[in-house]
Amino acid sequence: MNIFDNILSSATIFKNRDVLRHSYTPEKLPHREEQINQLALLLSPMLRGGTPSNIFIYGKTGTGKTATVLFVARQLEEASRKAKLNVAVHYINCEIVDTAYRVLASLARKFGSNVPMTGWPTDQVYEEVKKALERRGTRVVVILDEIDKLVKKAEEALYGLTRINSELENSSICIVGISNNLKFKEYLDARILSSLSEEEIVFPPYNAEQLEDILQQRAKLAFEDGVLEDGVIQLCAAIAAQEHGDARKALDLLRVSAEIAERERDSMVRVEHVKKAVRKIETDYMIETVRTLPVHSKILLYSMSLISENSPKFTTGEVYCVYKKLCGKVGVDPLTQRRISDLISELDMLGILNSVVISKGRYGRTREMKLEADEKVLRKALEEDYRLQNLRKFEGELKKLANLNLFQF
Numbered sequence: 001m002n003i004f005d006n007i008l009s010s011a012t013i014f015k016n017r018d019v020l021r022h023s024y025t026p027e028k029l030p031h032r033e034e035q036i037n038q039l040a041l042l043l044s045p046m047l048r049g050g051t052p053s054n055i056f057i058y059g060k061t062g063t064g065k066t067a068t069v070l071f072v073a074r075q076l077e078e079a080s081r082k083a084k085l086n087v088a089v090h091y092i093n094c095e096i097v098d099t100a101y102r103v104l105a106s107l108a109r110k111f112g113s114n115v116p117m118t119g120w121p122t123d124q125v126y127e128e129v130k131k132a133l134e135r136r137g138t139r140v141v142v143i144l145d146e147i148d149k150l151v152k153k154a155e156e157a158l159y160g161l162t163r164i165n166s167e168l169e170n171s172s173i174c175i176v177g178i179s180n181n182l183k184f185k186e187y188l189d190a191r192i193l194s195s196l197s198e199e200e201i202v203f204p205p206y207n208a209e210q211l212e213d214i215l216q217q218r219a220k221l222a223f224e225d226g227v228l229e230d231g232v233i234q235l236c237a238a239i240a241a242q243e244h245g246d247a248r249k250a251l252d253l254l255r256v257s258a259e260i261a262e263r264e265r266d267s268m269v270r271v272e273h274v275k276k277a278v279r280k281i282e283t284d285y286m287i288e289t290v291r292t293l294p295v296h297s298k299i300l301l302y303s304m305s306l307i308s309e310n311s312p313k314f315t316t317g318e319v320y321c322v323y324k325k326l327c328g329k330v331g332v333d334p335l336t337q338r339r340i341s342d343l344i345s346e347l348d349m350l351g352i353l354n355s356v357v358i359s360k361g362r363y364g365r366t367r368e369m370k371l372e373a374d375e376k377v378l379r380k381a382l383e384e385d386y387r388l389q390n391l392r393k394f395e396g397e398l399k400k401l402a403n404l405n406l407f408q409f
């Protein structure tokens with residue numbers, strides 16, 4: 001018997017798991033009718049031979065900005081094809097295409113110009129874009145997703161692009177900028193802001209009921225009938241609504257819950273799987289964050305993980321003693337207690353630990369903290385750093401010292 005036979009013959013809860021992935025673009029977008037209509041209205045001059053204003057779209061993460069813009073863009077392409085108009089849409093994710101040069105080059109290449117992805121002066125590429133558009137007489141909507149990632153590096157070129165229409169006769173460009181960085185508008189040059197956001201559309205966060213509808217619609221496509229226990233969708237929606245109404249979070253939670261159910265060979269996705277999924281997502285997020293920390297923060301967390309096995313709450317002074325000892329084992333010079341205090345505040349902000357300042361009467365004030373992560377999982381993530389692997393050898397010795405409160409090394 002083939003080893004896959006057993007796996008394939010077991011009941012599956014998914015009808016189509018791809019529907020829950022980030023790459024899937026839904027056909028329907030409940031609770032975004034208003035934004036869809038607004039955007040369609042603003043872009044409609046394209047279908048009448050005119051040039052729409054540039055549009056700026058903003059809203060928190062997971063509020064459906066990208067999905068909505070791509071949905072309207074597809075409809076626009078379809079309508080212009082039917083009407084035999086020369087209208088095109090070009091989507092650029094500025095997290096990936098993150099310089100002025102690359103944005104312009106990708107535009108020029110889309111319209112048949114053979115510009116290399118590096119090497120030319122930016123002005124020359126800009127001229128190529130104009131030439132290519134004029135040659136074809138195309139009117140194009142350029143979607144710049146995560147535009148805040150670009151602006152810091154490419155203010156001037158972006159400004160040029162927003163004003164390009166005055167230099168075009170046969171063709172035109174309409175820019176649709178998307179951002180989830182609400183502070184972005186504050187640091188944007190006023191000149192660029194006004195030409196970029198001639199029109200604005202705001203995407204508010206979803207509430208729990210709206211998220212429920214979004215999940216219901218997706219669940220119908222993703223799962224076999226009757227495999228979701230009552231309350232599963234409601235719980236996923238309620239949790240995501242608490243975390244600023246993020247539809248991506250809600251969908252992730254539902255997908256991970258179902259994957260856990262599947263791994264446990266359960267024929268149904270249950271509320272208890274959602275609870276496990278919450279913990280798994282939090283742990284995965286914590287591990288990702290920990291991986292990117294500087295080495296001193298990692299040593300600090302390692303110290304905390306040793307202490308907290310026996311004593312869940314501890315003070316800066318206690319952690320500092322263990323931290324110094326660990327620095328010796330790792331072979332790095334310890335930072336001052338003041339710097340360590342700053343690092344603790346950063347870790348607090350990242351949600352890896354929770355700290356409160358408590359008064360010790362005439363002994364002044366001290367900070368008491370507690371890890372928000374499971375210490376063993378945390379230690380495992382920290383030991384991925386080759387510099388900290390050495391600490392495993394001393395784990396027994398260090399744990400004993402840490403837990404016996406023998407901090408006078």
Ligand SMILES: Nc1ncnc2c1ncn2[C@@H]1O[C@H](COP(=O)(O)OP(=O)(O)OP(=O)(O)O)[C@@H](O)[C@H]1O
Nearest residue numbers: 026029030061062063064065066067180214247248
């Ligand atoms: N109204 C909706 N109906 C169905 N699915 C939705 C809806 N809104 C968002 N989604 C889904 O939620 C996920 C996140 O949406 P999207 O990428 O559009 O968010 P965003 O606002 O662009 O987020 P970010 O700012 O983080 O890029 C996608 O999988 C999308 O399909």
